[in-house]
Amino acid sequence: MPLRTPLYDTHVQAGAKMVEFAGWEMPVQYAGILAEHDTVRRRAGLFDVSHMGEVVFRGPKALEALSRVFTNDLSKTVDGQAQYGCLCRDSGGIVDDVVVYRRAADDLLVCVNAANRQKDHEWLAAHAGGADVKNESDDWAQLALQGPLAAQVLQRLTKVNLSAIRTYRFSSGEVAGVPCIVARTGYTGEDGFELFCPPDRARALWAALVEAGEPEQVAPAGLGARDSLRLEMAYRLYGSDMDDSTTPLEAGLAWVVKLDKGDFVGRAALVKQKEAGLTRKLVGFVLTDPGIARHGYPVLQDGRKVGQVTSGTKSPSLGTSIGLAYVPTALAAEGSTFAVEIRGRAAAARVVKTPFYTRS
Amino acid sequence: MDFPEDLRYTREHEWARKKGSNFVVGITDFAQQQLGDVVYVELPGVGDPVKKGESFGVVESTKAVSELFAPVSGKVVEVNEPLSDAPETVNDDPYEEGWMIVIEPSDPKELESLMDAKAYRAFVEEHE
Numbered sequence: 001m002p003l004r005t006p007l008y009d010t011h012v013q014a015g016a017k018m019v020e021f022a023g024w025e026m027p028v029q030y031a032g033i034l035a036e037h038d039t040v041r042r043r044a045g046l047f048d049v050s051h052m053g054e055v056v057f058r059g060p061k062a063l064e065a066l067s068r069v070f071t072n073d074l075s076k077t078v079d080g081q082a083q084y085g086c087l088c089r090d091s092g093g094i095v096d097d098v099v100v101y102r103r104a105a106d107d108l109l110v111c112v113n114a115a116n117r118q119k120d121h122e123w124l125a126a127h128a129g130g131a132d133v134k135n136e137s138d139d140w141a142q143l144a145l146q147g148p149l150a151a152q153v154l155q156r157l158t159k160v161n162l163s164a165i166r167t168y169r170f171s172s173g174e175v176a177g178v179p180c181i182v183a184r185t186g187y188t189g190e191d192g193f194e195l196f197c198p199p200d201r202a203r204a205l206w207a208a209l210v211e212a213g214e215p216e217q218v219a220p221a222g223l224g225a226r227d228s229l230r231l232e233m234a235y236r237l238y239g240s241d242m243d244d245s246t247t248p249l250e251a252g253l254a255w256v257v258k259l260d261k262g263d264f265v266g267r268a269a270l271v272k273q274k275e276a277g278l279t280r281k282l283v284g285f286v287l288t289d290p291g292i293a294r295h296g297y298p299v300l301q302d303g304r305k306v307g308q309v310t311s312g313t314k315s316p317s318l319g320t321s322i323g324l325a326y327v328p329t330a331l332a333a334e335g336s337t338f339a340v341e342i343r344g345r346a347a348a349a350r351v352v353k354t355p356f357y358t359r360s
Numbered sequence: 361m362d363f364p365e366d367l368r369y370t371r372e373h374e375w376a377r378k379k380g381s382n383f384v385v386g387i388t389d390f391a392q393q394q395l396g397d398v399v400y401v402e403l404p405g406v407g408d409p410v411k412k413g414e415s416f417g418v419v420e421s422t423k424a425v426s427e428l429f430a431p432v433s434g435k436v437v438e439v440n441e442p443l444s445d446a447p448e449t450v451n452d453d454p455y456e457e458g459w460m461i462v463i464e465p466s467d468p469k470e471l472e473s474l475m476d477a478k479a480y481r482a483f484v485e486e487h488e
Contacts, residue, residue: 017396033422034397224396224423290444292400292420313422314399343402343418 005050006141006202014220022115022239024051026223033224037316040188040229044147045221046209049194050202053117053137055110055124063105065129069265070100071248073258077102082168082185085256087123088266092247092273096120097238099185101170109136109181109196113238127265141202145209145218146192146229153213154193158182162193176208187226189233189357231311234284234324234354240295241282241310241324249273250326252282280307281332284354285340287321289347293340299325300339300346306331309340315356322356323349361484362389364455368431368471369480375455376431376471379462383432383471386459387419387450390484395421398450401443403428403460408436410463412470417460419450428460432470438462 002025011018016027027048029036039045057066067074072085081102087095096116101109112120121135145154151162160173160182170183181196197205210218227237234252236242242251249257249270259271287293293312298305312323323340331338334353339346367375373391376383392398400420410416410430417428440459443449450458465471475483 028423029396032397034399228422290400291402292425294425314420316422 003051005048006199007048007050007206010203010206011048011220016220016222019223021223022051022113024114026051027220029222029224030220033222033228034316036219036221036225037228039217039219040147040190040221040225041317042148043216044145044150044153044192044213044218045188045225046206046213046218047144047146047221047226048142048202048206049144049226050141050199051114052142053112053114053120053135054140054196055112055121056134056136057108057110057124058132058134059106059130061130062108062132063102065127065131065133066100066108066110067262067264068129069124069127070098071253071257071264071266072100073261074100074102074108075261079104080169080171082170082183086248086253087120088248088264088270089244090266090269092249092266092269093244094238094242094246094248094251095123095244097236097242097253101181101183112137115239139199140196141199141205143195143197143202143205143209144186144188144192145195145213146186146188146221147190147218149216149218150190150192153209153216153218154182156212157208167191176205176212178205178208180205187235188229189235189355189359190229228313228316231313231322231324232315232317232355232357234356236282236324237311246282246326247273250278250280250282278329280326281329282310282324282326283332283336283351284356285323285325285338285349285351286356287323287340287347287349291340291342291345291347292321293323293325293342293347293349298341299327299349300341301328301331303346305341306338317357320356325349327351361393362455363477363481365477367455368474368476369483370429370431370474371483372429374429374431376463376474378471381464381468382437383434383463383465384459385431385461385463386454387428388480389454392451392454392458395419395424395426397422398447401447401450401460403439403443404436406436406439410434410436410461419447430463431474432463432465433467434463434465436461437464
């Protein structure tokens, strides 16, 4: 039986098409993926992301303990700051990619992928290092208001001064009377906010946001648009672009791996991999032949399979056919060419710089 | 949802319309709604053979790839080329401008085995 967020009925009433994703019954689209994608890029879209999980580290050892299982450097953050990074196995393989919200050195909230709620909690609890580690996934709903007009709309509903919250910072306060963590984070490449609130208040918060956004024609957006928006930014999706068998270095996430910050789980393996040199890398590509690359399609060089597509779509903003793929390091440089096998046909592809889409 | 009376329908949600001695083929209103925004259509070339019940191309939405199945056997005599630049036509007008191919049937009687509008409507309502 798939799980449902507190907003399930709201989505169904709004005419959403529901699909199963990571064990959850989620809205994939309302008006249509392309329209919702466009709404987020031009105005603002409202997402229900309550399926995401939250694991909290508390106590005097919290910061130190979490630092030992997190690839990025939390000592560089201040209270009220969020940081993206990975949890790695000893092998360097990625347990999950997460965002840590540092409320205080003794109170850090780890936002984890829906499919990994239990796995991450078990992993983190096993590496608690004296901290109190709690799975609070069922205690939070999460709404994301994303797009250039998000701040304008949200400000109408809250006394929290949004202009004082910079990207990847957060505050807390009431939004439409609902107590929230108000974070300037997101997964779309646009300005926007993620609101963490009590599940029993999620419907009220959603309704208030929809109403407040009427002048700007803010509209609900589903997982379909969330996926095309994130892919235009080349944001990785756990389970598609990376998993326990890929390392952050291979996945192009070296920028969130701080090998010189002190020891952490997976560090030794990552140091070793870096010294030995990578054999494959995740790259962004465009198809120069007709077609759309999809997850799992083979990457070919001289007719031989040398890699695999992990994500692909026709970019709604750019009109081009874009994707991410693991390729041998020799093919990873910008401008390199290879083929993607689409239904037995070899479609030409070229490695390009990411993000594919840049905000104007 | 629209189920034009003058068409015949497959269980895979294609439609066929008689045009002279040939059949125009596309996907149904129900199919385009299920797919969502169509962003890519891959069709055979003129002269290619098609076989009833077998794949003759694909239609792709933002999220998914779906095969197209020939309602009758025969030879492709016309292809809706504008769809390659304007695949959204399949959503906007599935029964007219969004047609896909014209088949010169090898056995015109095959059309009789397809569902009429009433049967197809019942089929969709049962499977929705």
